[in-house]
Amino acid sequence: MKRIKAKIVEHKKLAPAIYSIWLQAGVIAGIIKPGQFVMLTLDECFEPFLARPLSVADTNRDKLRLIYRVVGKGTRLLQDKKTGESLYVLGPLGKPVKPVKNKKIVLCAGGLGIAPLLFLAKKLSKNNKLTLYFGARTKRELILLDEFMPLCEKISLATDDGSQGKKGLVTDLLIKQLIPNPQPPTTIIFAAGPLPMLQKISNFQFPISNLKLFGFLEERMGCGCGICFGCGVKKKDNGYVRTCTDGPVFDLNEIEL
Amino acid sequence: MKRIKAKIVEHKKLAPAIYSIWLQAGVIAGIIKPGQFVMLTLDECFEPFLARPLSVADTNRDKLRLIYRVVGKGTRLLQDKKTGESLYVLGPLGKPVKPVKNKKIVLCAGGLGIAPLLFLAKKLSKNNKLTLYFGARTKRELILLDEFMPLCEKISLATDDGSQGKKGLVTDLLIKQLIPNPQPPTTIIFAAGPLPMLQKISNFQFPISNLKLFGFLEERMGCGCGICFGCGVKKKDNGYVRTCTDGPVFDLNEIEL
Amino acid sequence: MKKTQNIKIKNLIFKNPLILASGTFSFGDKFISVVNQMGGIITKGITLQPRPGNPMPRIWETASGLLNSVGLENPGIDAFLKNILPGLAQLKTNLIVNISGNQVKDFTALAEKLSDADIDGIEINVSCPNIRETDKMLGQDPKTVFQVVSAVRRKTDKFLITKLTANFIDPLLTAQAAKDAGSDAVCLVNTLYGIALDSNTGKPMLGGIFGGLSGPAIKPFALFCVWRVASRLKIPIVGCGGICSADDVREFLHAGSSLVQIGSANLRNPYAGLEILHKLSDKNFKGGVK
Amino acid sequence: MKKTQNIKIKNLIFKNPLILASGTFSFGDKFISVVNQMGGIITKGITLQPRPGNPMPRIWETASGLLNSVGLENPGIDAFLKNILPGLAQLKTNLIVNISGNQVKDFTALAEKLSDADIDGIEINVSCPNIRETDKMLGQDPKTVFQVVSAVRRKTDKFLITKLTANFIDPLLTAQAAKDAGSDAVCLVNTLYGIALDSNTGKPMLGGIFGGLSGPAIKPFALFCVWRVASRLKIPIVGCGGICSADDVREFLHAGSSLVQIGSANLRNPYAGLEILHKLSDKNFKGGVK
Ligand SMILES: Cc1cc2nc3c(=O)[nH]c(=O)nc-3n(C[C@H](O)[C@H](O)[C@H](O)COP(=O)(O)OP(=O)(O)OC[C@H]3O[C@@H](n4cnc5c(N)ncnc54)[C@H](O)[C@@H]3O)c2cc1C
Ligand SMILES: Cc1cc2nc3c(=O)[nH]c(=O)nc-3n(C[C@H](O)[C@H](O)[C@H](O)COP(=O)(O)OP(=O)(O)OC[C@H]3O[C@@H](n4cnc5c(N)ncnc54)[C@H](O)[C@@H]3O)c2cc1C
Ligand SMILES: Cc1cc2nc3c(=O)[nH]c(=O)nc-3n(C[C@H](O)[C@H](O)[C@H](O)COP(=O)(O)O)c2cc1C
Ligand SMILES: Cc1cc2nc3c(=O)[nH]c(=O)nc-3n(C[C@H](O)[C@H](O)[C@H](O)COP(=O)(O)O)c2cc1C
Ligand code: FES
Numbered sequence A, B: 001m002k003r004i005k006a007k008i009v010e011h012k013k014l015a016p017a018i019y020s021i022w023l024q025a026g027v028i029a030g031i032i033k034p035g036q037f038v039m040l041t042l043d044e045c046f047e048p049f050l051a052r053p054l055s056v057a058d059t060n061r062d063k064l065r066l067i068y069r070v071v072g073k074g075t076r077l078l079q080d081k082k083t084g085e086s087l088y089v090l091g092p093l094g095k096p097v098k099p100v101k102n103k104k105i106v107l108c109a110g111g112l113g114i115a116p117l118l119f120l121a122k123k124l125s126k127n128n129k130l131t132l133y134f135g136a137r138t139k140r141e142l143i144l145l146d147e148f149m150p151l152c153e154k155i156s157l158a159t160d161d162g163s164q165g166k167k168g169l170v171t172d173l174l175i176k177q178l179i180p181n182p183q184p185p186t187t188i189i190f191a192a193g194p195l196p197m198l199q200k201i202s203n204f205q206f207p208i209s210n211l212k213l214f215g216f217l218e219e220r221m222g223c224g225c226g227i228c229f230g231c232g233v234k235k236k237d238n239g240y241v242r243t244c245t246d247g248p249v250f251d252l253n254e255i256e257l
Numbered sequence C, D: 001m002k003k004t005q006n007i008k009i010k011n012l013i014f015k016n017p018l019i020l021a022s023g024t025f026s027f028g029d030k031f032i033s034v035v036n037q038m039g040g041i042i043t044k045g046i047t048l049q050p051r052p053g054n055p056m057p058r059i060w061e062t063a064s065g066l067l068n069s070v071g072l073e074n075p076g077i078d079a080f081l082k083n084i085l086p087g088l089a090q091l092k093t094n095l096i097v098n099i100s101g102n103q104v105k106d107f108t109a110l111a112e113k114l115s116d117a118d119i120d121g122i123e124i125n126v127s128c129p130n131i132r133e134t135d136k137m138l139g140q141d142p143k144t145v146f147q148v149v150s151a152v153r154r155k156t157d158k159f160l161i162t163k164l165t166a167n168f169i170d171p172l173l174t175a176q177a178a179k180d181a182g183s184d185a186v187c188l189v190n191t192l193y194g195i196a197l198d199s200n201t202g203k204p205m206l207g208g209i210f211g212g213l214s215g216p217a218i219k220p221f222a223l224f225c226v227w228r229v230a231s232r233l234k235i236p237i238v239g240c241g242g243i244c245s246a247d248d249v250r251e252f253l254h255a256g257s258s259l260v261q262i263g264s265a266n267l268r269n270p271y272a273g274l275e276i277l278h279k280l281s282d283k284n285f286k287g288g289v290k
C-alpha cells in the first residue's frame, strides 16, 4: 500500500454531475486490481477532514481512472480540480475480486456502480462470457456503454424515467430476463449500486444452482485501510467484518445488508 | 455596506508571492474611498472560517483592485482563484481618509503598505503635492512604481538588501531626507506598513509644526464591521477604539501602538 | 420566503427561532435591517462597571472555529442605559440584554437597573470564559447558578434566559438549577475553553492567554448538550454553538431547542442570520430525536 | 531528519514523543513500518468480554473533525492475548494496551491478565463515550478514577497511563485522582461528546446515536486541558486531541505534555505519524507556557 501525490492527466464530464478522471498514480495504478479502491485526500485543509473512497474504473500502466458523481463537499472539491493539479491517493485498498475462467458473468450496475464493473469487465472478458444489466436515472446517466460494448455479449438497460431501455428498476429487468432462461451452473453475478439494489438482489432466490453472488459495498468509511474499525458489515453468522479490508466486494450470502 | 459575490476579472503576479487582483464588485467599488477596506470570504467551506481584510488599492467604476501578499491559508486560497471565479466581498469598511487640499503629502510605505497608499495617492494627487517613501525587502518587491510616478513629485526608495534605492529601513530614509529640509506646516504624513515601522514613525519627534501623522493599521480582525469587538486599538487617553470602524487609518498621536 | 412560525415562550413572542448571539452583533445598533428580521438580538455582555476588555489579539482563528478573549469590553450598565439603549428603542424585534458579573450581587444590581428598562428580556451569562476575577466560572456550580438566577428573578419579571456552560460541568445539573430558580429558558451552550500557543515560542496567541472556542468546530458538542438536557428536563432551550446554516438550525430544533442563537457565523458574514432565515422553510418542527 | 530526543518516564523510554492513539491504528498490526518508527502505539480498546461494536454508521464527519461510535469493537482480552498479541512481539516500539470496562472489577481482571504479558504499558481508558452500560463515564468522577487506577496498580507494575475525559468534569480533579492512585502519566484528553442529526428527519446519523468528537476541531480545547493540568499538577502528561502537524505537536509540548498521541490524523492519512516525525526537528522543548 502506498500514498502518493498524483497528478490529474485528464478530467472530463460524462453526464451532468458525473465525471471521469485519470490520475498519474505510479505504482498504485500498476498493481491495483478489480474490486479494489483508493482513498483520495483532496486538500491540505481540514474540510473535509477524511479522505474519500472511490473505486477504480480502469488503469493504463501508471494511470488510474476514477468515475464519480458529485454528491457533497468532497466530490465538489474534486470536480473543481483541474488537469495538472494534484491530490493524494492511498491504495490499493480492499481485496481484489478473485480471477475466474469459463464462467457466465452477469454484471448488474445501478448508477455509479458501473464504475468498478468496467474495470472488472475488462479483466474478466478475456476468459468469460459477460452480460451487463445497467440501470440509471435517465438516458444521460447510462455512461460508458461504448466501452462495455466490446466486452459483453449482451447489454440490457433500464432507466427510471424510461428515456432509454426498460422503464423501471434494473433489478426487475435482471430477474425478468435472467430467470425464464435457465442459466449455467457456472453463473456469477457481480452487483454494484445503491444499497436497496443490493438488498433486492441479495434477498431474491435465484433458481440457479451453484450461483455465486457478489456485491460491491459502499459503506461509509473512516480510514479505508483497516485501522479505525469504522466500516463494519454484519456477517450472517454474527460479528462484523470490515468493508475496507475484508471487502468491499462480498459474497452476499455471507453478510447482512 | 454590502456583501456581494464578486467575479475576478484580472489576477496577476506583481512579484514573488505578491499579487494584484481586480474584482467586479458593483456598488462597493463605486462608493469605496481611500483608507477603506473590504473583507473577503474565499470559500463556502469553513477553513478558513473568518473573512480576510484587504485594503483597496484602486477602483475603476464597478471594479475593485486589491494587492496582497501570500502569507497564510487565506491568501493561499486567494492565490489559487482564477479569473472568472468568484468570492464574497463585504464593504466598504472603515472610515475614509478625509479629503484634503493644498497640502504637502508624504506617503511612507513599507512592503504591502504600498497598496492602500496607491488608492490614496490617486485621490490626493489632483489637489496636493505628493512625495513617496517606499521600502521593501528587495528590488522586486518595489511594486507599482510606474503607477506612482505620475502622481508624485518625488519618490525615494529603500530596500533591506540594497538591491535598489538606499539599503536599510524606509523610516530612516524618511527621517534623513525629510528633516534637514524644513517642511511646510501643511504637511501630512500617511504611513502604511508593518507595525514596527508605524511605531518608529509614531515615536519620532518630527520638527514640523502642525504635522498631521496618520497610520494605516492592520490589526487582526474578527468581523471587520464593528460587531465583534475583536479589533481594539488602545487610545492614549485610555480605552479602546475599533480598528475596523474607527480606523483603520488613525491619527497616530491619539493611539498607542 | 414562507413566513416562519411564531414561537411563544412565557409571555414573549419570537417571530422566528433565530436570535443573534451575545458578543457577535454589537448591541443591536449595527445592521439594523438584519436585526429587525431576526427573532431577537442579544446584546454584548454588560457588566456593572465599565470594562476595557482584554489586550490584543482578541480573536484567534482555529480549525473551523475561533477563540475569542474579547474580555467583555463594554461601557458598563449605566452608560449602556444612558447612551446605547435609547438608540435601540425602534428595534422591531426582541431585545435581550446579556449580563455578566463576578458574584451574585453584581447580578442583583444589574437586574435591578434593568427591571424598568425598555427591553424584552435578560440573558444571565454565568458562562463567560473571559471573566477572570474568579477561579471558576459561576456557571460551573449548580448551587451558584441557582443563587444567581434567584437573585435576578427576585428583581425582575422580565423574560429570563440563563446561558450555561458545558465546560467541566454537566449542563443538565445547571439547567435544573436555573429552572428551579425561575429561569424561563436556558441557552446551551456558551463557548468551550480553548488556548492557542505559538508553536515556536510557546507564547499564547491571545492577549487574554486563553479564551472561548466557538464556531462549527463545537457544533456536535453543543448539539449533544441540547439533546441531553432536552431529553431529560422540561425547560425551553435556546440552542447555540456553531450554527451556520438552515440545516444546522433544523438539527438544533430536532434536538429539542425552541430557539437558536447565531454567533460566530455573524463574524464571518454579518448577513448570515438573514441568509439562514431565507433558507429556513416553514416546516413544523417537533422537538426530540426521531 | 535529525534524531529526536529520547523521553524517559519512569522506566520507559520513548524514542520520540509521538504515540499512535488508541482506536486509530488497529492493534499495531497494520502499517508496521510506521508503527516501528513511532515512540509508541496504543492498541484499540480491549474489554474483558468480546464486543461486536455499534451498528453502522460508526463514523460521521463534522467540521474539521469527526464523530465516532465504533463502540469498542474488540475480540475481548483472552482472544487478544491468544490471537493478536503474539503477532506484535516483533514491534520495535513501546506497545501499550488500552483497556476499558464498566466497573472497577473489569479493570482488575484486565490488569491481572495483562500483568505478565509482553507489553510495555497499559492505558486505562475511563473516558470512552461509547461505553453505554453505565449512565456516566467512570472518568467523570474523581473517586471512581481513583478506584479504577488503584485496582489496576495493585495488579501490575507496568507503566500506567490514565486516559481522562474533559466531558463535564475538570480534568485537573481526575488527574489528581489518577496521580494519587499511582498512575505514571495521564492522557489528556479523550473525545468530547457529540451528536449529529439528519436535519430533515431528526434521526441520529451515528448507529450508536451519539459518539466522541475528535480531530482538529477540538485541538484548542484539548490544549487548554493540558495547559491547565500541567500548570497545576506535577505528573507526566500525554497530550491528545486534534494533533495533525509537527507544529501541533510543538504546541502540546509547550503546553506541558511530555508525549503526544496522534489519533484522527491517522484516519485521514495512515502515514501522518511518520510525516509529522519527519517534520519534527530536534528542538529541546521546555514545558510550560512562555
Ligand atoms: C469502497 C467504495 C467505493 C466507492 N466508489 C465510488 C465510485 O467509484 N464512484 C462514486 O461516485 N462513488 C463511490 N463511492 C461513494 C463515494 O465514496 C461517496 O459518494 C463520496 O465519499 C461522497 O463524498 P462527498 O464529500 O462528496 O459527500 P458527503 O458530503 O460526505 O456526503 C454527501 C451525501 O452522500 C452520502 N454519502 C457519503 N459517503 C457515503 C458512503 N460511503 N455511502 C453512502 N452514502 C454516502 C452522505 O450521507 C450525504 O448524503 C464509493 C464508496 C466506497 C466506500
Ligand atoms: C484593514 C486591513 C487591511 C489590510 N490590507 C492588506 C493589503 O492590502 N494587502 C495585504 O497583503 N494584506 C493586507 N492586510 C493583512 C491581511 O489581512 C493578512 O495578511 C491576511 O488576513 C492573512 O491571511 P492568511 O489567511 O493568508 O494568513 P493566516 O494564515 O491567517 O496568517 C499567516 C500569518 O500572518 C499573520 N497575520 C494574519 N493576519 C494578520 C493581521 N491582520 N495582522 C498581522 N498579522 C497577521 C499571522 O499571525 C500568521 O503569522 C490588511 C489587514 C487589515 C486589518
Ligand atoms: C467574539 C465573541 C464574543 C462573545 N461575547 C459574548 C458575551 O459578551 N456574552 C456571552 O454570553 N457570550 C458571548 N460570546 C459567546 C456567543 O454568544 C456564543 O454563545 C458562542 O460563540 C457559541 O456560539 P457560536 O459557535 O455560534 O459562536 C461571544 C462569542 C464570540 C465569538
Ligand atoms: C475511530 C476512533 C476510535 C477510537 N477508539 C478509542 C478506543 O478504543 N480507546 C480509547 O481510549 N480512545 C479511542 N479513541 C480516542 C482517540 O484515541 C483520541 O483520544 C481522540 O480521538 C482524540 O484525539 P484526536 O483528535 O487526535 O483523534 C478513538 C478515536 C477514534 C477517532
Ligand atoms: S474504514 Fe477504517 S477500518 Fe474500514
Ligand code: FES
Pocket: B220, B221, B222, B223, B224, B225, B226, B227, B228, B229, B230, B231, B232, B242, B243, B244, B245
Ligand atoms: S473586527 Fe469585529 S469589531 Fe472590529
